[in-house]
Amino acid sequence: MREITYAQAISEAIAEEMRLDENVILLGEDVGILGGNFRTTTGLYEEFGEERVLDTPISEAGIVGCALGLAIRGMRPIAEIMFGDFLCLAMDQIVNQVAKIRYMSGGRIRVPLVIRTNIGAGRSSAAQHSQSLHSWFLHTPGIESVMPSSPYEVKGLLKSAIRDDNPVVVFEHKMLYNKKGEVPEKECLIPIGISEVKREGGDVTIVATSSMVGESLELAIQLEKEGISIEVIDLRSLVPMDEETIINSVRKTGRLVLVDEGVTRGGITAEIATMVMEKAFDCLNAPIERVGNENTPIPFSPVLERYVIPNREKIEKAVRKAIK
Amino acid sequence: MREITYAQAISEAIAEEMRLDENVILLGEDVGILGGNFRTTTGLYEEFGEERVLDTPISEAGIVGCALGLAIRGMRPIAEIMFGDFLCLAMDQIVNQVAKIRYMSGGRIRVPLVIRTNIGAGRSSAAQHSQSLHSWFLHTPGIESVMPSSPYEVKGLLKSAIRDDNPVVVFEHKMLYNKKGEVPEKECLIPIGISEVKREGGDVTIVATSSMVGESLELAIQLEKEGISIEVIDLRSLVPMDEETIINSVRKTGRLVLVDEGVTRGGITAEIATMVMEKAFDCLNAPIERVGNENTPIPFSPVLERYVIPNREKIEKAVRKAIK
Amino acid sequence: MDNSVLIDMLKKMVTIRYFEESIYDVYTRGLMPGLAHLYIGEEAIAVGVCENLKRDDLITSTHRGHGHLIAKGGDLNKMMAEVIGKETGYCKGKGGSMHIADPDLGIIGANGIVAGSIPIAAGLGLASKIKNDGRVIVCFFGEGASNQGAFHEGINMGSLWNLPIVYVCENNLYGISVHQSRAQKIKDVAVRAKSYDIPGEVVDGNDVLAVYDAAKIAVERAKEGLGPTFIECKTYRWGGHHVGDPGTAYRAKEEVDMWKDKCPIKRFKSLLIKERVLSEPEIERLEEKVKKDVDVAVTFAKESPYPLPEEALEDIII
């Protein structure tokens, strides 16, 4: 199958949906003429023009609010927030407006909008350009969220998000943008709310998100040589969460390692661990292990950054602990 | 001992610290002439004047940013955000600036500031004035947070927060503001980071936050008659978290119910549950139970609101499940 | 102007007044959960503006939204039922006073976040531009809201893209307890229009015809594709910030009294009588009729059932 980058898969997904539905429009900082700060929207401005691909002022709250207004009018806006860290500037519009308006209006107003943003450290972008803030959205009723782990996933999930009648946040990953992977040329839609077992195994389950899926798969291959059989689940959707796939796997392996790039404390891995304990308490043969960011902002210097973010060695350590 | 309200305890704490240290100043919407939307700052404007008690424009990001600037200059600002929901408007200043500047500057800049805000539903204030968003801050390195459960706690914790050299968010509770309780007349400081066993018991541990502590204590009294002995821990501090007190109690009771008013999914109770599993896996005789908000915004109508927020009956159900 | 328009405006203003008085009454009798922010004293603005709108034009509103909603044609029964949390309310009891919406009437919703709807209005207007459907958006907010970042971001977008939006700033001099002069150095919020290179105008917000005229020009500009207009209406809220606030701790009785003398309804009534549009008895009959409508709404609301508790889990993710 042909291989394209994660960034290309994004622009392909958007282009396809824009061709299908004239209500789909894209707005954000530098998404137009530049084709996106991470080159995720190249060619769109040229194909669809400035009426449907809008470079905006540097106004994150404005961008999300504007997208909300468009969605209320029946359009299907895709709003890009250039770095996930800048979600902080739009939290009121996202949390108090977008996520609530359907509920507050007793269901009268629907909000089919997509917020594209990203997570991830690893580029020495320092504390204000490296955060992985997706876990906040697990704690925010009224909005869906997905975390694509590969070009294929990002294409399929983004297309589904655009067609979804709920607001959806798509958390891309900065370190994946230039990664290549197989993406079918034909229609590719991945349903939101379904996790995928990327590799079967019997000794221990890893549930991983975003770029950690790739790391976990590599580790699984590596440890296979030692006879350790790892099942790797790509969580894919944060909200709604596919609890069943996780529980089924844990019933089989009895051991669970959770890997997510956000700060571990208070993050999504705590929720998954607790959910598993609630629903499969008796199946656990060992404490659940969590792998994530240390409890600090992301430092700039590569030696420091490497120290605080999760990586294959840290996952390996957790796996070995779980199966001990 | 004399009794005062939670709101009075707050203004007393601020007044005492302002008398002791001229660097302490208060700013926020309606904190001055009005004495606070919830009457938590009455008398301060009159005593300290408009130089030290500043009514601000309606600019939440501005308020926090301004407080940060003051703190950098060696002052000890207390910034009030009238409703916890409005933290959303100041998340960039809180998360990207206040919580990170010490770290990003390699320790050169210190930020001794307090953000006072609140959580809590129960007043039919609807979706944008009822959220309990404190759990996000567990997931935000670089900032401390406390959740006082009574007039005594709010006075002692707020005073400690003002003297702390780290930024601290004080999450007050709207339903507690008018509640009375004993508060000593003499100096009263409660260290941040220490939980308190409010009632000893042997059958099950409840760890509760904020107004849920009172509910849990009432329940403990009620169930004692049935011979159920509940240990109630007031978490008090979200960050840093006093893991030891929780673990010690669970070692004793083997059963744990976690009660917090935020949305359950992705909230603080998941973190505590996971932490306990990690540190005391073998002591648990039953799955940990969580009690919190349903996974919806807070609806307006009292019948609906009651249905989604935690209360004594829901805690009772969880306790009975845990000891079954 | 057509007499029927004048009479309609008086009727709407009186409706708002009685509706709000009933809310206060319902509140003080303990029948209303939560709070509400009353519009008494500011009726001329909503009515003068909305009289220029068609059914499919849109408005965004604020925490102090009842007046805007009534002026845009909101159903009194559904509004009152929502305010007291009933199943028959606009939002089935989920929203309450601060979140009433009726998209069928172009009412995109009150909003509990000060200035929260200003960026949303940009999107509503952008949709009009893209669809080229001529629908105008009126975005209401207070002078206090003009110090929020969202105000700035939202209007900058509206102006940049030349959107069909009318920004209506209701300057009632206070944001809760804080006088305008203690929240911004400028006296006229309308000067801020310059920051966006759009026309900014100050009008007497207690003069419904002045408001009507200013809004008329603005709505026409919007329809002609000339972009937004900023209208600041000077006014005053008679009561406290909300039904539970006496509003006396931070302003002098003389100030309140002075503004009550400038009552927009009294003033408009005198004018209509003077101009022989209506006689005093006709006005009385109109008032009786309005009173009855509001009373019907109160009865409807009171007698309506509460929602079922489990409905709290509905109307969220589809």
Next chain:
Amino acid sequence: MDNSVLIDMLKKMVTIRYFEESIYDVYTRGLMPGLAHLYIGEEAIAVGVCENLKRDDLITSTHRGHGHLIAKGGDLNKMMAEVIGKETGYCKGKGGSMHIADPDLGIIGANGIVAGSIPIAAGLGLASKIKNDGRVIVCFFGEGASNQGAFHEGINMGSLWNLPIVYVCENNLYGISVHQSRAQKIKDVAVRAKSYDIPGEVVDGNDVLAVYDAAKIAVERAKEGLGPTFIECKTYRWGGHHVGDPGTAYRAKEEVDMWKDKCPIKRFKSLLIKERVLSEPEIERLEEKVKKDVDVAVTFAKESPYPLPEEALEDIII
């Protein structure tokens, strides 16, 4: 003006230019992690403004901060070491280019959030007012930042409380790839000063003396308790948005060339020669000296050790 001041300004401008060129060099040779945003072409602004400041006056800066920091006296060794992530850097490698701070020199920090420092500047200024210590705050930001909510909230506070702040808008016509005209309708950002009832002025940002003069008046106003001033400096960045951006996708070569012709350093040099403040050989010597200082900084940075990995857990909660 004293000759020594003029010479100092030229030296600072040249230092910034070489420092930035070295950064570019270090980056292209793969020695620098992450990115940096270069100030080449805009040197006259930082220098013209900061020449009016004392050591204990304060500045807040942006993602494009090296120039401001050097103009305020920042140590080249520590800056360069920070930019490449070394232990000897200003922030011990934790901050990098976008977060360099030196409170001892009044450098409150670069900032990776566009407009993020504008509300912070209000607090810094409020502290000056409360302490009555006469310290002035200069708040730098770009024209793109002027569309952020934080810009509006921060300057509103500065004006309301009459704080000793000088707002310096560096209008280099682009926010990343977006031309000013595609982000705001106004041509002069300075008109926004009217929204806060403070003086707003436009100056040629490539003329260091014009900047100096405007800043001088503003700093004096601030010290006299007359409140903030808004100065918009028209300028241009020669390179791309950051070291990795060629800057060619969204602007014409002719435009860039035209602005390179207006080089603030070339222009100032000619003036100093014409006015006989310095001779050409003297300028060459000055440039040699500066080059050496920057080279020393590069060597210092390269030879400095990286921090220990475990230090990542320090400098957080006390």
